[in-house]
Amino acid sequence: DVQLVESGGGSVQAGGSLTLSCEASGYTSVSYCMGWFRQAPGKEREGIAAINNEGRTDYADPVKDRFHVTYDAAKATLYLQMDSLQPADTAMYTCAASNRILPEWYILAGYAYWGQGTQVTVS
Numbered sequence: 001d002v003q004l005v006e007s008g009g010g011s012v013q014a015g016g017s018l019t020l021s022c023e024a025s026g027y028t029s030v031s032y033c034m035g036w037f038r039q040a041p042g043k044e045r046e047g048i049a050a051i052n053n054e055g056r057t058d059y060a061d062p063v064k065d066r067f068h069v070t071y072d073a074a075k076a077t078l079y080l081q082m083d084s085l086q087p088a089d090t091a092m093y094t095c096a097a098s099n100r101i102l103p104e105w106y107i108l109a110g111y112a113y114w115g116q117g118t119q120v121t122v123s
Helices: none
Strands: 003-007 010-012 018-025 033-039 046-052 057-059 067-072 077-082 091-098 118-122
Touching: 003 091, 018 033, 018 091, 018 118, 033 067, 033 077, 046 067, 057 067, 077 091
Parallel strands: 010 118
Antiparallel strands: 003 018, 018 077, 033 046, 033 091, 046 057, 067 077, 091 118
């Protein structure tokens, strides 16, 4: 079974930084897309960043130039470096993984595996 476990969330003041991690166990796909999603209270879950096995990265406009997604294949761990955090970034952040490259990386249905999420609060 594939399991995704996020960590690194917490509370931070506006302008601060956090790095989220998503450790994947049992995930051995050669072709893949791994993404970060977030859901704020009262809002739908949205895709914010993704990376695939070709090294391509994609970002949603609200986080572009502030967030940076990487994947360490040796550690099977996905990261999200978040800088210049704003109160609007407050949300539950969840990682997801697919067994194929996803041209539409922001669509939830493309991902087969999901973590439980980690809360990020910016004040």
